Amino acid sequence: MPENRYEPVGRSATPTPAPRPGQEHFTAPADEGGLGAVDAVATDETPTSLWRDAWHQMRRRPLFWVSGTVIVIVVLVAAFPGLFTSIDPRACDLARALEGPQAGHPFGFDRQGCDIYSRTMYGARASVVVGVLATSMVVILGTTIGAIAGYYGKWFDTILSRITDIFFAIPLVLGAIVIMSIATNRTSFLVAFVLAVFGWTQIARITRGTVLSVKNNEFVTAAKSLGMGRGQILVRHVLPNSAAPIIVYATVALGQFIVAEATLSFLGIGLPPDVVSWGGDISAAQGAIRTDPEILLYPAGGLAVTVLGFMMMGDVVRDALDPKARKR
Amino acid sequence: MTTQFPVSDGNATPESAPAVADPNKPLLEIRDLQISFTTGVGEVHAVRGANLTVYPGQNVAIVGESGSGKSTTAASIIDLLPGTGKVTGGSIMFDGRELVGAPRAETEALRGRAIGMVPQDPMSNLNPVWRIGTQVTEALKANGFKGSKAELRTRVADVLAEAGLPDAERRARQYPHEFSGGMRQRALIGIGLASRPQLLIADEPTSALDVTVQRQILDHLGDMTRDLGTAVLFITHDLGLAAERAEHLVVMFKGQVVESGPAQQILADPQHPYTKRLVASAPSLASRRIQTAHVSGQESAELHAHHLGEKPPASNEAVKVEHLTKVFQIRGARPGSSTDFTAVDDVSFTLGRGRTLALVGESGSGKSTAANMVLGLLEPTSGTVEFDGTDVSTLNPKQAFAFRRRIQPVFQNPYGSLDPMFSIYRSIEEPLKLHNVGSKKSREKRVRELLDMVSLPQSAMRRFPNELSGGQRQRIAIARALALKPEVVVLDEAVSALDVLVQAQILDLLDELQTDLGLSYLFITHDLAVVRQIADDVVVMQNGKVVEQATTDEVFDNPRQQYTRDLLEAIPGAHLVGNVAGG
Numbered sequence: 034m035p036e037n038r039y040e041p042v043g044r045s046a047t048p049t050p051a052p053r054p055g056q057e058h059f060t061a062p063a064d065e066g067g068l069g070a071v072d073a074v075a076t077d078e079t080p081t082s083l084w085r086d087a088w089h090q091m092r093r094r095p096l097f098w099v100s101g102t103v104i105v106i107v108v109l110v111a112a113f114p115g116l117f118t119s120i121d122p123r124a125c126d127l128a129r130a131l132e133g134p135q136a137g138h139p140f141g142f143d144r145q146g147c148d149i150y151s152r153t154m155y156g157a158r159a160s161v162v163v164g165v166l167a168t169s170m171v172v173i174l175g176t177t178i179g180a181i182a183g184y185y186g187k188w189f190d191t192i193l194s195r196i197t198d199i200f201f202a203i204p205l206v207l208g209a210i211v212i213m214s215i216a217t218n219r220t221s222f223l224v225a226f227v228l229a230v231f232g233w234t235q236i237a238r239i240t241r242g243t244v245l246s247v248k249n250n251e252f253v254t255a256a257k258s259l260g261m262g263r264g265q266i267l268v269r270h271v272l273p274n275s276a277a278p279i280i281v282y283a284t285v286a287l288g289q290f291i292v293a294e295a296t297l298s299f300l301g302i303g304l305p306p307d308v309v310s311w312g313g314d315i316s317a318a319q320g321a322i323r324t325d326p327e328i329l330l331y332p333a334g335g336l337a338v339t340v341l342g343f344m345m346m347g348d349v350v351r352d353a354l355d356p357k358a359r360k361r
Numbered sequence: 362m363t364t365q366f367p368v369s370d371g372n373a374t375p376e377s378a379p380a381v382a383d384p385n386k387p388l389l390e391i392r393d394l395q396i397s398f399t400t401g402v403g404e405v406h407a408v409r410g411a412n413l414t415v416y417p418g419q420n421v422a423i424v425g426e427s428g429s430g431k432s433t434t435a436a437s438i439i440d441l442l443p444g445t446g447k448v449t450g451g452s453i454m455f456d457g458r459e460l461v462g463a464p465r466a467e468t469e470a471l472r473g474r475a476i477g478m479v480p481q482d483p484m485s486n487l488n489p490v491w492r493i494g495t496q497v498t499e500a501l502k503a504n505g506f507k508g509s510k511a512e513l514r515t516r517v518a519d520v521l522a523e524a525g526l527p528d529a530e531r532r533a534r535q536y537p538h539e540f541s542g543g544m545r546q547r548a549l550i551g552i553g554l555a556s557r558p559q560l561l562i563a564d565e566p567t568s569a570l571d572v573t574v575q576r577q578i579l580d581h582l583g584d585m586t587r588d589l590g591t592a593v594l595f596i597t598h599d600l601g602l603a604a605e606r607a608e609h610l611v612v613m614f615k616g617q618v619v620e621s622g623p624a625q626q627i628l629a630d631p632q633h634p635y636t637k638r639l640v641a642s643a644p645s646l647a648s649r650r651i652q653t654a655h656v657s658g659q660e661s662a663e664l665h666a667h668h669l670g671e672k673p674p675a676s677n678e679a680v681k682v683e684h685l686t687k688v689f690q691i692r693g694a695r696p697g698s699s700t701d702f703t704a705v706d707d708v709s710f711t712l713g714r715g716r717t718l719a720l721v722g723e724s725g726s727g728k729s730t731a732a733n734m735v736l737g738l739l740e741p742t743s744g745t746v747e748f749d750g751t752d753v754s755t756l757n758p759k760q761a762f763a764f765r766r767r768i769q770p771v772f773q774n775p776y777g778s779l780d781p782m783f784s785i786y787r788s789i790e791e792p793l794k795l796h797n798v799g800s801k802k803s804r805e806k807r808v809r810e811l812l813d814m815v816s817l818p819q820s821a822m823r824r825f826p827n828e829l830s831g832g833q834r835q836r837i838a839i840a841r842a843l844a845l846k847p848e849v850v851v852l853d854e855a856v857s858a859l860d861v862l863v864q865a866q867i868l869d870l871l872d873e874l875q876t877d878l879g880l881s882y883l884f885i886t887h888d889l890a891v892v893r894q895i896a897d898d899v900v901v902m903q904n905g906k907v908v909e910q911a912t913t914d915e916v917f918d919n920p921r922q923q924y925t926r927d928l929l930e931a932i933p934g935a936h937l938v939g940n941v942a943g944g
Contacts, residue, residue: 055387055414056609058622060632086784086825251778255841258736259792260765273782356781356825 087353097349103342107335110154111161120151122309131325143314143328144321152309153331159310160291161339162221163228167290170229171236172283178233179240180275184248184267194241201234206296213302224303228290236282243275250274277351284347288340295336311336388456388559388592389415389438395450396433396442396616407433407446409616415592415609417559420583422595422603422624424639425613426860427831431596434613435562438594439476440468456559473504477558477591479582481565483545487537493548494533497521497555504556516555524551525581543574550582554589561586564596571723571887572931579606598860600643601890602933604628612636642865678750679849679881680712680735680768685744687730704730706905707744712849717875717882719896719913721889721928727905732851732885736770737761749848766796769842773854775834779826785837786822792844811840815870832863836870843874853885868894890932893917901925 052058091097110117120138125147134141140149182193208231216223247253248271256266295312297303299319304310311332318329396408408430415421425431436442438453438460453460456475460468472478480486487496497517506513514533521529524547537545546566553561563582567575583606586593597603603610604624611621612635620633631637687705705727712718720728733739735746737753746753748764756764769792772778779788789811793804809819815836826834835855842850852871856864872895874880884896892899892913899916901909901924909922920926 052609052623053385053414053416055390055412056416056622058626058632059412059618059620060636061617061619250780251772251774252780254738255770255772255778255838256791258738258765258768258770259795259845260762261795270780270782274780354782356827 086356087350090353091349094349094352096345100342100345100349103338104346107157107161107339107342111157114154114158117154118148118151120148122147122151122155123307124148131321131328140331141327143318144325145317149328149331152314153311153335155309156311156314156332157335157339159221159304159308160294160312160336163225163294163304163310164287164291164339166222166225167228167232167293168283168287170225171233171286171290172279174229175233175236176240176272176279179237180244180267180272182237183241183244184263184271190241193237197234197237200231201238203231205231205293206300209293209297210300210302213297219303219305221304221308224294224297225290228293232286232290232293236279236286239278239282240275243278244271247271247274273354277355280347280351280354284344287343288336291336291340384417386417386457387414387454388417388419389413389594390454391434391438391451392454393451394434394437394448394453396430396437396446397449399445399447407616408437410451411611411613411616411618412621413611413618415560415594418587418590418592419609420586420593420595420607421609421611422597422607423611423613424597424600424603426598426862428615429613430616431613432564435564435594435596438562439472439478440465441472473500473558474556475558475560477553477556477561479546479550479553479561479563479566482569483542483549484569486549487540487545489537492534492536493521493540497533497548497552500552500555506556520551520555521548523554523585524548525577526551542570543578546570546578547581550578550585554585554591557589558591560592560594562594562596565598566595567602568598572889572933573723573927575933576931599933600628600639600861605933612639638862642861677714678711679714679748680883681747682711682731682735683709683745683747685709685731685734685746686742687727687734687739688742704905705734705741708900708902708905708907709744710900710907710910712881712883713898714848714881715875715879716897717884717895718898718900719884719886719892720900720902721886721892722902723887723928725904726902728885728902729853730905731902732770732853732883735883736768736851737764762796766845767847768849768851769845769847770851770853771835771838771842771855773857775831775838775858776826778838779834779841781826783826784822785824785826785829788826788837789822789841789844792841796845798845807844808840811844814843814874815840830863831859832867835859835863835867839867839870839874843878843880846878847880849881849883851883851885854887855884856891857886857888864891871895889917889928901928 125145126142127146129142130144130146132138132142132146138148138150140153143149143152178193178197182190182197205228209227212227212230213219213224244267253266253270256270261269291312294303294310295315298310298313299316303312306313314332315329315336318325318332322329391411391413394408394411394413395406398405398407411430411434413421413423413434423431423434433442433446436446437448438455440460440463442448448461451461455471458467460471487493494514494517497520498513501513501516501520506516508516517533518529521532526532526544526547532540532544532548537548540548546569550566553563566582567578570578579602582593585591593607595603595607604627608624609622610624610627612619612627612633614635620627620631620636627636628640631640685705685708686703689702689704690699691702708727708731710718710720720731722728730739734741737746741754748768753761753764779785783791786805786808789808790804793799793807798804799807808822812819812821817833817836817840821829821833821837826837829837838855839850855871856867859867868891871882875882882895884892886892896913899909899911899913900907901916901922903924909916909920909925911921916925917929920929
């Protein structure tokens with residue numbers, strides 16, 4: 034009945050014509066057991082809390098063990114460099130400058146005749162301390178400001194976002210030069226602090242954006258109608274759901290801060306010259322990069338391994354904390 | 362993208378007049394189609410041995426719930442399977458040509474030209490940075506339109522005018538965001554039919570639209586395709602809509618065709634158990650309210666008192682809303698300027714204890730805004746919300762906190778209403794913890810109780826929301842809402858996002874809970890078909906105002922207002938009710 038097929042079928046008075054070939058009434062044999070399962074749940078008892086689940090998840094990933102090992106070794110070296118070498122990194126003998134690897138000195142000597150292996154071990158501390166400290170400060174400062182701006186909105190947002198923009202406009206190195214050049218006692222803490230003061234803006238922007246999108250979810254409204262206070266909702270629901278991009282950025286930032294410390298040291302306004310750091314050694318090695326690249330190789334390698342370790346760990350943690358990314 | 366279409370040139374089909382094919386020769390013939398996806402855990406067989414035949418100019422519908430493989434089957438016809446999907450067996454014959462394993466150029470030439478497509482979501486299927494006209498132009502060009510610029514422009518205007526957009530030339534210069542959802546879908550239908558295809562695949566073409574708009578669009582689509590002689594393959598989850606718009610139905614379940622045949626026959630006399638259930642639970646076809654176990658308000662009030670173990674409530678009115686108005690200020694063009702928008706305009710209604718009141722209206726009618734004011738999430742501009750005889754706005758913070766326990770919401774989106782970072786246990790326990798109910802142990806007992814109540818196994822509490830289906834999540838949301846033993850539950854489109862079978866299960870569950878616990882429901886929905894199944898009283902809203910207010914039976918049997926009649930008319934398959942009642 035092609036001529037009246039837009040009429041509701043039920044009302045058409047004509048009897049149904051015989052179906053055409055290929056359109057006869059067909060019924061599949063009844064399915065065994067499949068039908069009742071429309072709304073069934075996958076059921077088996079597994080651990081309950083988010084953290085315990087995350088741990089179970091991480092434990093099974095080789096990347097977790099690789100990055101964990103790297104981080105433990107780096108931290109050990111940073112804390113107790115004396116355990117790994119008995120040579121004083123500051124005891125240099127110009128007569129041995131640029132000598133190649135030899136017994137007791139596996140990495141050879143730099144231009145000042147210092148033992149590169151020893152300097153790489155001792156340099157870990159300053160770099161790791163600056164990197165970890167600056168990153169923690171940036172995460173705390175940036176997340177707080179970004180979350181308040183994004184969650185409370187209105188004039189909080191206007192003011193905090195403008196402040197963020199102002200700091201965003203100041204180049205990190207320029208700002209650091211101004212502050213460090215007037216500082217009298219240049220410690221690792223001060224370097225980290227200066228880096229954090231000019232480095233939190235990116236993370237504040239990221240947090241604000243994620244919080245803005247998370248706070249419109251219905252589970253937030255549900256929490257509100259339970260009578261939960263705004264601050265409580267922010268801490269319990271909104272922030273955990275905004276954590277993923279923050280973790281990712283923080284692990285990247287860690288590497289950037291270690292490099293930034295090197296930049297400051299290279300400009301002579303970072304850590305004092307008597308402090309051994311990867312950054313300082315990398316900048317010192319730059320002059321000889323064409324003739325003796327191996328001097329650069331070791332401190333730079335230490336930096337790369339550290340940054341890589343933290344970034345891999347960040348990836349693993351982010352995946353484990355996100356129930357959506359979990360595989361069973 | 363621009364191909365030379367050697368295939369269609371070789372075929373003697375004229376440029377603008379398709380469907381001159383032999384009407385008794387199948388246009389599309391799918392035989393024993395197998396489609397599988399490769400995933401991390403191995404092969405998933407999305408479609409298993411599907412058969413389907415479409416004749417020229419015919420309307421055929423594939424009906425099934427999400428995950429049944431209906432969209433996958435349709436996508437395989439034009440070789441647009443997502444991700445790792447692959448046709449692993451069977452054949453797809455289109456107009457005498459085999460499409461499985463055909464070279465890419467060949468299927469590309471068919472797309473748009475011989476087989477048009479109307480996608481599901483009009484919001485995301487138009488590129489927001491291009492004018493509508495440009496997008497139509499692109500579609501025409503890609504399908505081999507040859508002609509001058511002026512001809513092209515006239516053709517674009519024609520396409521839009523055909524699709525039922527008035528003032529087409531001006532419309533062509535507008536951007537998608539200036540169009541309403543219905544207008545966008547019209548534009549997409551215009552694009553889909555622009556090159557006069559022989560077959561149009563319409564994948565849930567109106568599921569994102571209001572019912573009245575849905576009806577207009579489907580009517581127009583029907584007229585257009587009939588005039589052009591285009592065959593239409595509908596993909597839908599709505600059995601009523603399918604039966605109304607197509608003469609041949611194909612019912613799919615878990616990748617298999619479980620039943621197919623003439624629409625009327627399937628509806629009147631379903632054979633397969635799944636089809637039987639589908640027909641039985643399709644809301645548009647169901648006749649009356651579920652169970653109606655609670656006979657009078659009196660009885661349920663007693664039940665309620667028993668349930669709470671408290672004194673019987675002060676009044677028989679759970680919620681009383683009077684002259685409720687909400688005005689939003691919309692930011693104007695200049696800074697500082699603003700215009701008032703009255704979202705809810707002088708709305709009054711009363712929700713009786715142990716009863717269900719449905720607030721019905723299309724999107725933008727203000728029904729959700731009204732619900733949010735009842736929930737205390739929005740301050741009314743004027744008017745009062747009385748809860749159990751007390752004006753809610755007069756409560757001090759401590760009383761307001763206690764008031765929260767007595768009225769709880771369940772939201773529409775089962776994917777957004779549960780915190781993905783919270784396990785099911787924590788989600789349900791949260792309200793108890795927040796209101797300092799019981800010890801850790803007794804709270805755990807209560808969570809187990811609640812899971813039983815919503816018919817989920819207790820082991821589900823170790824799970825996270827993403828591991829559950831939409832229906833299961835909605836059960837969790839209901840369990841959470843019931844945790845504090847509220848008296849009133851506000852259900853904001855709580856079943857709209859669910860498949861019909863699951864929807865029927867949830868409605869049954871809600872009804873059982875109402876009978877057992879004496880709950881009062883404020884049921885917000887756009888779907889009148891559902892209202893008939895669950896509600897005792899109906900308030901119809903339009904543009905923020907109440908247009909009709911009566912008992913459910915009165916509204917359905919004797920609607921007073923034209924708007925209500927339009928809404929009733931628009932229920933897909935509404936006319937089929939009488940037919941089915943016998944079978």
